[in-house]
Amino acid sequence: MSSEDEQPAGGTDGAPPEQLALIRESVRKAKVPRAKPRTWRGAPLAKELPVARVLVDKGVLHLDRYFDYAVPEELDEQAQPGVRVRVRFGAGAHNVRDGRREGGGLRDGYIVERLAESDYQGPLAALAQVVSPEPVLDPDLLALARAVADRYAGSLADVLQLAIPPRHARAESRTLPPPPPPPSTPDPGPWQRYEHGPRFLEALASGRSPRAVWTALPGPQWAQEIALAVRATLASGRGALVVVPSGRSAARVDAALTEALGEGQHALLTADAGQERRYLEWLAVRRGSVRAVVGTRAAMFAPVRDLGLVVIWDDGDSSHSDDNAPFPHVREVLELRAAGGKCGFLLGSWTCTVEAAQLVRSEWAVPLTAERERARRLTPLVRTVGDGDLARDEAARAARLPSLAWQAAREGLRHGPVLVQVPRRGYVPRLACDRCREPARCRHCAGPLEASGGGGALCCAWCGQDSPDWHCPECGGFRLRAQVVGARRTAEELGRAFPAVPVRTSGREHVLDTVPDAPALVVSTPGAEPVAEGGYAAALLLDGWAMLGRADLRSGEEALRRWITASALVRPQEAGGTVVIVAEATLRPVQALVRWDPVGFAVRELAERAELGFPPVSRMASVSGPPDALAEFLAGVELPGDAEVLGPVPLPVTPAGRPRRPGGPPPGEQWDRALVRVPPGTGAALAASLKSARAARMARGGGEPVLVRIDPLDIG
Known part of the structure; x- marks a missing residue:
């Protein structure tokens, strides 16, 4: 195996997420002189393509690249691209950058491709074992995982841990039935209640890829409407993927799909199913036995064949944001899949998030709503106290x-x-004007104000600047309230x-x-x-x-x-x-x-965020860690020229004995947090700079952790 400095990057710098076509080429051979691998301790190697390029499941940023291994002749038939392997990582190899040995333990990995020659001129370590001949990592999934890793400043190995479920041998040995024939095109049914609903189904059934933000009418029919959209997609010979926030929602869509397609025509991917059942369902999707999938968050990576439609229900639910690094959000991942795979996209909810309103404003998606009078007839009477x-x-x-x-x-x-x-x-309440209830915001960065210290002095929770002379810009009031x-x-x-x-x-x-x-x-x-x-x-x-x-x-x-x-x-x-x-x-x-106007509220909220420079109009990253480590990191990172750093400010200390919040400090420890904000178009550069700085810090063996989260849900 080669050392880190001697081995080429193998495409891990990646391209921006928008250029998925280039990302799929990230594992192409570099045009440099190559050497054929020697035998491994006298054992003969594969006669053709004796080099396996492997993604080692290390999960650290400074090793987020591919490594070359020799393929023994005895593993030649099984060691195909996409299979799981075991490799000896760092056996006797000296890492020049951090000046220490990695150790020689066996680690899991995936074969990315087979090559005739290696870029590395020295002897290669051999594959230790092919765990399974099942090719679980195909080029499309690899390209998607790389795009997600680049967008969220994470490692490819971390994303694949979220995308590919743990192996279960008994499930893998089962024979699955062939895929069913496409169903017939459904009648519009309840989609007739929406102004362009029948046209949306017609576009899916004809093989086109419409993109829509759907504001669903009240009532339980949303699951049936999703099932009809899935059936229309399957009627065109393509597959469909539905991601919902909870197991209860998945059960409702599961029942609706069973009614629309029949028994055994779709897969249900939820954590409640257990490891064997979930892996069996995932294999049925990968092998093409089923073309329709419904599941919770992890299903966003499901390897659906000939994907024609991705659906997310209730994108504002926090369950759609993964709690594990690099913290991807289902909505963003499905947007990448729709853009890269040129498939249909349907974002549905009873309400409307600001991000959904931005998709409509940018004309990336079209609105799918009911007429105002119909919506009023189906909503309850709302009274206030x-x-x-x-x-x-x-x-x-x-x-x-x-x-x-x-x-x-x-x-x-x-x-x-x-x-x-x-x-x-x-x-926890925020402060607001006692007279008109307008939220109290910082005049410097428009962040929320909070009371600090024994005297109750006002300071910003984002940039930390004091606001001793605050007054309400709406009504001129000086009194605050928190209830x-x-x-x-x-x-x-x-x-x-x-x-x-x-x-x-x-x-x-x-x-x-x-x-x-x-x-x-x-x-x-x-x-x-x-x-x-x-x-x-x-x-x-x-x-x-x-x-x-x-x-x-x-x-x-x-x-x-x-x-x-x-x-x-x-x-x-x-x-x-x-x-x-x-x-x-x-x-x-x-x-x-x-x-009952969630769309109007979201549109107005989006306009105000655009004026103040808030997400989603801008891109923002949260950087947190122990105070000294965070200060060192911020001093060393090369941010884009138009980046603005807000803070750092102290984070609330989690009491000892309480569980650690995702992305938060360990219980009992004091961490600080800074927010980095960039204008539209600079998000990819921001993610790349933060990822590069973290990788360099890890390579130096730099001490206390610094956590980076792109587009955090909570920036209050």
Whole structure:
């Protein structure tokens, strides 16, 4: 095996993610003099293509490249591109850059290609073992993984750990059936409710690749609509991939696909299936036995044959962002697949994220919505309870349930179940104007302000600059507020208020999937709302300020998404469905809920972010670590000329004994964080510079860790 300085990069610098065609050429042979490998300890080598270029599963940035190994004659037949192998990594090889030996242990890897000659002039180490003859890494998956690694400043090996499930020998030995014949083109069905829905299905069925941002109508039919889009794609002889945020959502789409395609015509990829079942389903996809896939986050890399459509449902759910390095987001990965593979793209949700609005604004995708009057007929009546109402409400002061909400619950219980949404504990409020509730922002970088120190001095959570003379730019007010309303005893209080009605809870470790169409109070945290058979008669959205007051750029967008997700489970207004939200009616997210206008809210939010230089209009990276290590890293990194560094500022210390948050400091340790912001068009250069700096630091054996996260969800 060659040392790091002697071995060529093998294409690991990569091209920008937009140039996937060039990335697929990253393993081409370099045009330099080459030497044929010698025998390995006297053992004969393969007569043809005796060199295997291997991606070693090392997972460190300064070794994010390929290594050449000799192929013994006895492994010649099995050692094909894409198979898993075991290689001796660093056996006796001295790493010139960091001045230390890597050790000679066996490591897993993948054969990328077979070559006649090697660039390395010395003797090559031989492949130790072919773990399996199953070619699990094909060129398309390799190109996608490289594009994702480059976009998120990560290593190729880390991405492949997310993309390829662990091997299970018994599953691998099973014989799978041949692929089924394409189904017939479906009728539009519920897609007729959308202005361009039938045309979208027609484009998929004819082999074209439309790209759409779909704002779904309330109700349970979204899963059936996805299944019809998948069937239309399969009718054209192509495959389809659907990624949803949770196992419960996957089960609903799974049932809809079974109804639309029949039994055994698609694969379900979720962690709940177990290692053997999940690997068997993944193999069925790779071998082409099935052409349709539905799954949770890891399914975004599923190797679907002749991919014709990728679908993501509810892209605003945080579950779509991976908690493991390099922290890819499903939406971005599926965008790469749609652009590189020239397949259809469908982003669907009851609401609309700012990123989805940007896809429409840039004309990369077209909107797919229903007519305004149809949407209004299918949505529930939304009523608000503000602070003034609460101050005059004796019932709210006594039991934290406003009279309007109590009346709506009592009326709804006559006809069916009533949903009560309460924010989960742990929401940290941001500061806002006490008069108009406009979030308090820094005048330098527009980041959120927070109180620090014993005197409550204001400073920015992004750049750390003080704001001693803050005043509200909207109304001129000088007073701030931060409000958190506890929800610990909500179920008990409701039980006392309605003693003859059963109270069910959903959240934390116990999440309900469905509830019957019978009078009951269902208390749920956001994201854990069960589906009611026939829909809820009413919904109470309590403690709106606990979500709107979060110290995060996305607090308004996320609050609206949570509210609409719960309200979409309620019966239409013409069937008596009512939603009561405890929040000020003048606030923009509340107004968007009352009008049921998530697209309008996202468009306005996008315009404001563009004016302030916020993502997704700009690209941003979070760099965190121990204070000294972070300062050293920032001093040494060569950022693009138009990059702006905000901070660093201290991160909250995780109490000892608590689990470590993804991308956060270990419990009990103090870390700082800096944000690096660049304008549009410089994102690839930013990722490359941060990746290069981390790789150089690792090669030097540099001490404490520094964590880089591109496009972090939480920059509050």
